[in-house]
Amino acid sequence: xxxxxxxxxxxxxxxxxxxxxxxxxxxxxxxxxxxxxxxxxxxxxxxxxxxxxxxxxxxxxxxxxxxxxxxxxxxxxxxxxxxxxxxxxxxxxxxxxxxxxxxxxxxxxxxxxxxxxxxxxxxxxxxxxxxxxxxxxxxxxxxxxxxxxxxxxxxxxxxxxxxxxxxxxxxxxxxxxxxxxxxxxxxxxxxxxxxxxxxxxxxxxxxxxxxxxxxxxxxxxxxxxxxxxxxxxxxxxxxxxxxxxxxxxxxxxxxxxxxxxxxxxxxxxxxxxxxxxxxxxxxxxxxxxxxxxxxxxxxxxxxxxxxxxxxxxxxxxxxxxxxxxxxxxxxxxxxxxxxxxxxxxxxxxxxxxxxxxxxxxxxxxxxxxxxxxxxxxxxxxxxxxxxxxxxxx
Amino acid sequence: xxxxxxxxxxxxxxxxxxxxxxxxxxxxxxxxxxxxxxxxxxxxxxxxxxxxxxxxxxxxxxxxxxxxxxxxxxxxxxxxxxxxxxxxxxxxxxxxxxxxxxxxxxxxxxxxxxxxxxxxxxxxxxxxxxxxxxxxxxxxxxxxxxxxxxxxxxxxxxxxxxxxxxxxxxxxxxxxxxxxxxxxxxxxxxxxxxxxxxxxxxxxxxxxxxxxxxxxxxxxxxxxxxxxxxxxxxxxxxxxxxxxxxxxxxxxxxxxxxxxxxxxxxxxxxxxxxxxxxxxxxxxxxxxxxxxxxxxxxxxxxxxxxxxxxxxxxx
Numbered sequence: 001x002x003x004x005x006x007x008x009x010x011x012x013x014x015x016x017x018x019x020x021x022x023x024x025x026x027x028x029x030x031x032x033x034x035x036x037x038x039x040x041x042x043x044x045x046x047x048x049x050x051x052x053x054x055x056x057x058x059x060x061x062x063x064x065x066x067x068x069x070x071x072x073x074x075x076x077x078x079x080x081x082x083x084x085x086x087x088x089x090x091x092x093x094x095x096x097x098x099x100x101x102x103x104x105x106x107x108x109x110x111x112x113x114x115x116x117x118x119x120x121x122x123x124x125x126x127x128x129x130x131x132x133x134x135x136x137x138x139x140x141x142x143x144x145x146x147x148x149x150x151x152x153x154x155x156x157x158x159x160x161x162x163x164x165x166x167x168x169x170x171x172x173x174x175x176x177x178x179x180x181x182x183x184x185x186x187x188x189x190x191x192x193x194x195x196x197x198x199x200x201x202x203x204x205x206x207x208x209x210x211x212x213x214x215x216x217x218x219x220x221x222x223x224x225x226x227x228x229x230x231x232x233x234x235x236x237x238x239x240x241x242x243x244x245x246x247x248x249x250x251x252x253x254x255x256x257x258x259x260x261x262x263x264x265x266x267x268x269x270x271x272x273x274x275x276x277x278x279x280x281x282x283x284x285x286x287x288x289x290x291x292x293x294x295x296x297x298x299x300x301x302x303x304x305x306x307x308x309x310x311x312x313x314x315x316x317x318x319x320x321x322x323x324x325x326x327x328x329x330x331x332x333x334x335x336x337x338x339x340x341x342x343x344x345x346x347x348x349x350x351x352x353x354x355x356x357x358x359x360x361x362x363x364x365x366x367x368x369x370x371x372x373x374x375x376x377x378x379x380x381x382x383x384x385x386x387x388x389x390x391x392x393x
Numbered sequence: 394x395x396x397x398x399x400x401x402x403x404x405x406x407x408x409x410x411x412x413x414x415x416x417x418x419x420x421x422x423x424x425x426x427x428x429x430x431x432x433x434x435x436x437x438x439x440x441x442x443x444x445x446x447x448x449x450x451x452x453x454x455x456x457x458x459x460x461x462x463x464x465x466x467x468x469x470x471x472x473x474x475x476x477x478x479x480x481x482x483x484x485x486x487x488x489x490x491x492x493x494x495x496x497x498x499x500x501x502x503x504x505x506x507x508x509x510x511x512x513x514x515x516x517x518x519x520x521x522x523x524x525x526x527x528x529x530x531x532x533x534x535x536x537x538x539x540x541x542x543x544x545x546x547x548x549x550x551x552x553x554x555x556x557x558x559x560x561x562x563x564x565x566x567x568x569x570x571x572x573x574x575x576x577x578x579x580x581x582x583x584x585x586x587x588x589x590x591x592x593x594x595x596x597x598x599x600x601x602x603x604x605x606x607x608x609x610x611x612x613x614x615x616x617x618x619x620x621x622x623x624x625x626x627x628x629x630x631x632x633x634x635x636x637x638x639x640x641x642x643x644x645x646x647x648x649x650x651x652x653x654x655x656x657x658x659x660x661x662x663x664x665x666x667x668x669x670x671x672x673x674x675x676x677x678x679x680x681x682x683x684x685x686x687x688x689x690x691x692x693x694x695x696x697x698x699x700x701x702x703x704x705x706x707x708x
Contacts, residue, residue: 006499010485017487230481234544237447238500239472 003240007248011222012255025215025260029207033268050137051080053090053108053130060116066127066148070109073144084108087128094130106137109145119152201275201354204268206327208261209289209350213318215260216293217301219253221314223387224307246387250294257290277357281365285353288372292346295379296321302386321345346375399458400425400474400552400583406445406455415441417607418455423552428574428584430598431609432591432694438607439587440480443556446585447477460551473501476550478542480557486530490521490540493529494547501548511547518573519543535566542570552583559593571596591695601694603701610701615694616665624692624700625650626666630659630677631686639682646672666691 090108118125131138304310325347353368
């Protein structure tokens with residue numbers, strides 16, 4: 001075992017000197033994570049605010065209902081509602097130039113006189129939205145007005161139903177009550193049970209596990225490099241078990257993978273705000289991920305004749321598994337056969353494990369860790385058999 | 394022969410690759426302080442033999458004992474006794490000479506101040522002390538070759554195996570390598586030296602095995618091999634005076650097979666020039682011939698190889 005550590009230590013020194021492991025294991029994934037983070041951060045951090053003016057020139061029941069709904073919306077969406085007395089006043093507010101010191105409004109709703117009556121008598125009714133400079137705030141105002149119009153239609157249908165059932169209520173009072181009934185779909189915050197990772201964490205984890213396969217490949221392929229360089233013969237002539245040579249390579253690949261993953265987890269957490277979850281759970285997944293990568297890359301290397309060939313094969317396998325495993329886009333959301341097929345890759349189990357961790361506790365990652373270790377065990381055993389045979393020839 | 398008396402004892406080594414028999418029953422032994430040469434052309438089976446002797450290659454049959462210890466691919470104790478200098482360079486170009494030596498020293502269970510001291514000694518032996526801290530990728534071909542040998546010597550093995558160590562080496566480095574081998578042999582190390590250079594085998598080896606097509610065709614000292622094929626030493630004397638009388642005087646010596654006057658001197662074929670030279674010179678001088686120079690040409694292994702295999706060493 002001491003000799004295995006000696007070999008691993010020598011290989012690490014060589015990798016530090018040629019810098020390739022740093023580039024593939026740390027710089028490339030970190031760089032890509034930074035790019036993805038810069039794309040997603042503005043969206044994730046976007047905080048919607050707007051000011052709407054509302055002019056109720058109607059004063060009727062339907063208009064009052066609209067204003068009430070608007071105020072409720074304002075309270076939940078961070079929108080400030082300002083009631084003004086006239087359309088002209090509303091126009092002044094939305095006409096304020098951007099960046100001017102005057103306080104203006106993003107949009108204004110003008111409820112014209114006779115609006116409620118028109119609605120109650122099934123006559124065409126108009127609700128005016130003044131959008132000023134346009135923008136997101138104005139777009140949201142238009143959407144809100146359209147939604148109200150849509151729900152008003154729904155209310156009319158509800159009223160019609162009441163009438164058909166022999167109801168005697170005032171038809172619009174019934175309609176407005178229907179409007180007040182919450183929609184049948186109850187929106188619940190799914191964060192606690194969500195199995196998919198959020199944007200930044202998803203890409204940080206996806207890129208980390210994707211590049212882990214390339215990092216581990218450096219260690220595994222070094223056996224072929226030793227053969228090509230002629231040093232393998234000298235190692236085999238030394239007084240040690242041949243398994244020590246393989247163990248040395250495996251230790252080196254494991255350490256490289258671990259350094260790469262730890263640096264990426266810490267860096268993406270601190271720099272990009274990725275939320276990996278409980279550190280112990282993450283560590284278990286990382287170790288499982290490294291062992292699975294080690295096994296798969298070792299199988300590829302065992303069947304290759306030269307380091308170049310092994311490098312090409314490994315890259316192909318890493319890219320295919322990475323895409324299939326959903327490291328670049330959430331394959332699980334695609335549904336169908338692809339969603340099921342992804343679980344033939346360690347990448348999917350790694351991502352699944354992190355998703356489970358974000359929703360629960362450390363114990364929830366154990367199935368994913370088990371799957372990752374199984375990948376490593378099966379592929380690693382195959383690789384070991386082939387490599388030992390190769391060392392005897 | 395008792396295997397424990399030898400540093401290396403090989404018996405009936407065989408190795409085939411598919412239908413191709415690379416080594417067909419090779420056997421030899423090497424004693425302490427002896428340099429044994431395996432002389433043969435490329436593809437004769439030298440490297441396959443040395444690979445089996447070092448435990449790199451699994452043999453189909455046969456036995457190898459190093460210092461009395463049986464050697465297989467999985468042996469550990471026997472491998473401690475062997476130093477290997479492979480034909481191709483086996484060094485790490487991104488490490489310095491010192492780092493290369495320390496790394497392999499640790500694999501041979503050396504450590505601490507003993508390792509450091511021995512590394513310094515080896516660097517001195519191979520003449521790389523001044524460049525010990527440079528990465529070996531910056532070395533000349535000859536320097537790399539010297540380090541390649543140094544790595545084999547590091548753990549002070551009882552048996553040093555050198556597989557064509559001078560291939561592709563400049564004359565100066567080649568000479569340095571040969572001198573090192575002579576010195577090591579003189580210090581008591583057993584050396585197995587494979588080469589297809591007849592001159593190297595003649596210079597270094599106490600005994601030579603002529604190997605071709607996976608078989609040792611003949612084995613012995615250079616003289617034994619020469620005698621085996623009936624060849625004689627050639628002596629040329631630059632002479633003045635009655636050369637014909639000198640030739641007549643030599644007729645009384647049984648060791649002189651053939652003698653005649655050529656190019657103003659006397660030329661003769663002799664069974665063993667070392668043994669009979671003094672007597673020959675006495676006879677010739679006694680006949681009144683003045684001798685200005687003596688040139689003794691022993692039959693070389695090239696001609697032995699040609700005789701045994703029907704082809705030249707470099708075919």
